[in-house]
Amino acid sequence: MTQHPRTLYQKIWDAHVVDRRDDGTCLIYIDRHLVHEVTSPQAFEALRAAGRPVRRPDLTLAVPDHNLPTTARRDAAGNRVPIADRESAQQLAALEVNAPEFGIRYIGDADVEQGIVHVVGPEQGFSLPGATIVCGDSHTACHGGVGALAFGIGTSEVEHVLATQTLLLKQSKTLEIRVEGTLGAGVTPKDVILHIIGVIGTAGGTGYVIEYRGNVFAEMSVEGRLTVCNMSIEGGARAGLVAPDETTFAYLKGRPYAPVSADWDKAVAWWKSLASDEGAVFDKSVFIRAEDIQPTVTWGTSPEDTAAIGGVVPAPEDFADASKRDAVKVSLDYMGLTPGTRLTDVEVQNVFIGSCTNSRIEDIRAAAAVLKGRHKADNVKWAIIVPGSGLVKQQAEAEGLDKIITDAGIEWREPGCSACLAMNPDKVPPGERCASTSNRNFTGRQGPGARTHLMSPAMAAAAAVTGHLTDVRDLPVLAEAAN
C-alpha cells in the first residue's frame, strides 16, 4: 500500500488507534502511564468505588515527587522523617497504599530510583520512542524528548487510563518548529525553548502537537531535548516531539525498562521508521535562526515574557495588543520591575536549580561548571540545587559536583519537584525574587507573592554568584575548573 507522506506524530497516532468514531474521535491505546501522588488519589478512589481493577498495572509506574520535602527522608537510624504538612503526608500516604493495592510498582520516597516523574520515566527507559505516554501532569510533554507522544491528562483521564489503558482523543494539528544554524556560546536548550515561547506566545501551540526539527535538535543531547519538549505546554501545545535517532538509542540502551536482545533490534528498526517522511505536510511551520537566540530570561508572569539577558525590562506601551498591555502592567507591578531597567541590574535573593525542566545530570554539570571556584553572593539568601532523581544525585556525587556546589555556599538536596511549585516546604518568600530553572513564572507559582525569573541552569548559577541576573558569558569557566 502506498502511503501519503506522514509526520512523526501521524505515525505514532496511527499505530495506536483502537477504534475510530464517525466524528473523528479515536480511542487511543496508552503504552505507558506514570502516576504521582497529586492527581491520582481521586482516580483510585473512583476505581475502588466502582469495583474496577487497573487494566495493565505492568504498564504503569508510580512515583511520589510533588509533595516530598527535599531534606533527608530517613534519620540516622533509618526511620522515616515525618512530614510536617498534614495534607502533603496524606497525599503521599494515599499513593503508597493505592499503588500496591492495584498491583502497580511503587518507587518509594527513599529509593535511589525516586525522582520527578518526568526525570524517572526516560531515566528508567520506561519512556520509549513511538510510545504513547500519559501522566496527570501538564509537563508530560517532556518525554517527547525521546520521541514519545506524551501529554498531560487530568484526574478523570487518569482514572480512564487506569481502567481501560486507553483515552478518547481527537487528533491535533501539527506544528513544525525548525531551528537551524549554530547556537552561540552560553546558549543552552533552555534558552532555545524560552526563545521559542517568546516567539510563538503561550497560545501559539494551542491545538497543535509540536515537532522540533532542524540541526539544532538533531545535534542536541537527549537531556536537552527533554528540556525543550518539557516546556511545549508553555507554548500552548499538548505535546512536543523530537524524532528518535542514534542519540536516543544510545541514551536508552541498557536502561532497566528498555527492551533487550531481539526486542531491542526490532524496536530500533521501528523507531528508525518513525521520522517524518520527506514531503510530510505540517499545519503550521515556524522557522528560527539559531544565531538569533541569546541567553534568555523572563521578566513577567507568563513564560512568553522573555528577553535576551542583554536587554531591558519592557514597557506596556511596547506591546501592540491592548489586552497584553494590561497584562504587562499587572505583571510588572507584581514583579516589582520598572520599564527600562537593565535586566542585569535586577537583584535576586533566591536561586533554584531543579524541576523536571532542568534537573538532569547535564544541568547539574552546567551549574557546577559556573560555580566551580566561586561563591554565592551575600545578598542571595537561599540557593538550592535539587537533582531530578536519586540516580542523578548519585551520578553528580560520583563526579564530585556536590562538593563544588556546597563549597559555593549552595545547598544540595534530595530529589523532588521542590521550589518548582509551592506544594512542599521549598518556597520563595513573598516579594522576593528567584532565579529559577523551572518552567512556570505564574503569579504565586513558587509561593504566594514570589517573583520568578526563568532561565537556564548556567544562568541561574551565574545569578547565584553575582546576586543579580547575569549574562553567563561574562563569567568564564575558571581555569581551575578546566582541569
Next chain:
Amino acid sequence: MQAIDHVAGKAIPFGRKNVDTDVIIPAHWLKTITREGLGQGAFEALKAEPGNVFTDPRWAGAPILIAGDNFGCGSSREHAAWALLDMGITCVIAPSFSDIFSGNAFKNGILTVALPQDAIDRLMEVAQHHPIDVDLDTQTVTTPFQDRFTFELDAFRKHCLLNGLDEVGLTMAQGDAIAAHEARSREALPFLARTPASVA
C-alpha cells in the same frame, strides 16, 4: 455524572483573558484527596481584590462564568474543574479554552461554550443585570433580549452531557476492541506491549 440539558441564570461577567489554572485554583489547594470543598479556594487571589466579581453578592450562586480568551491555560489540574463545580458553575463561556481545561470540564459535566469576542462582549453587558440561558440541545445562548448565539459542540460530548454518561464505563464496554489491539501490538510492537513488570 449529572446529566445537563440547560444552564440558565446569573452569569459572572469576569471577561479576563489567559486565566491560568493557578488563578482558578492555586497550587496550595491541590493537596486534597477528595473532590469536594475546592470552591472556597477558587479565584482566591482575585477574591482579595476590591470590587471583584467573585465576592460580589450580585453574582452569588451564578451557574455561568463568562471569561476571555484562552481560559484554563497552564497546568492540567482537574481541580480547576472541581473548584468551578464546587462554586456551582456548570457552564463557562469564553472565546477560547485551553484543550486540557475543556476536556477536564467536560468530564466533570461542565459545559464549555466558545463564542466570538463580540458575542462575549454583548453577554458581559447583559450579565451585569440580567440572566443568560444556555441550551444544549439547540446549542444556543440566549438573553432576555433578542440575542441568540449558536455554538459548536462535539456530538459525542453532547450525547454524554445530555445523558450524564460516564466515559470510563462507555470505554470498558469496548473491552474486546482493546484486547484485539493488545494482541496485535504483542506481535508487531512487542517492546511497547510489555515491560519487565509484565507476566510473560
